[in-house]
Amino acid sequence: MNQYATHSDDLLQLVSFVIENEEFGIDILNVQEIIRPVAITRVPNAPSFVEGVINLRGRIVPVVDLRKRFNLPPRPADKNTRIVVVELDGKVIGFMMDAVKEVLRVHRNVIEPPPELTIGIDTHYISGVAKLEDRLLILLELEEVLSAEELQAAHQTQQAAAA
Numbered sequence: 226m227n228q229y230a231t232h233s234d235d236l237l238q239l240v241s242f243v244i245e246n247e248e249f250g251i252d253i254l255n256v257q258e259i260i261r262p263v264a265i266t267r268v269p270n271a272p273s274f275v276e277g278v279i280n281l282r283g284r285i286v287p288v289v290d291l292r293k294r295f296n297l298p299p300r301p302a303d304k305n306t307r308i309v310v311v312e313l314d315g316k317v318i319g320f321m322m323d324a325v326k327e328v329l330r331v332h333r334n335v336i337e338p339p340p341e342l343t344i345g346i347d348t349h350y351i352s353g354v355a356k357l358e359d360r361l362l363i364l365l366e367l368e369e370v371l372s373a374e375e376l377q378a379a380h381q382t383q384q385a386a387a388a
Contacts, residue, residue, distance in 0.1 A: 238253040265277040
């Protein structure tokens with residue numbers, strides 16, 4: 226059962242964001258905060274998808290570039306770029322996105338299982354697709370975007386930067 230089916234009411238509150246002109250959504254309950262990009266410190270030997278670390282009010286937070294994670298071409302940060310800070314498996318991590326679009330409420334009955342063949346990213350990241358009036362919203366399971374080993378590698382990047 227995916228995270229969207231565990232809510233007790235019929236409405237889900239989602240944060241929608243854009244990567245490479247595609248709109249994705251994550252459960253707002255996973256989001257700690259959304260910030261504009263700040264100075265990112267690169268860490269030697271960090272995994273390729275880890276952009277580096279940031280200092281977020283005294284806390285060192287690794288930042289994962291979702292474009293790199295999804296094997297999309299690089300794009301320089303602009304005025305719309307955002308870092309969405311979440312907690313995964315007890316670890317705080319930032320995900321860099323092209324833009325955060327909106328917070329929206331979606332009825333569970335408009336969410337369908339992910340299609341069998343999804344072009345561009347691995348389907349295990351996708352928990353469903355919400356059919357909205359004028360568009361489709363791909364629902365991501367952030368817990369699946371990084372494997373346990375990759376999450377540990379991102380955490381080790383954080384520890385190396387703090388040392």
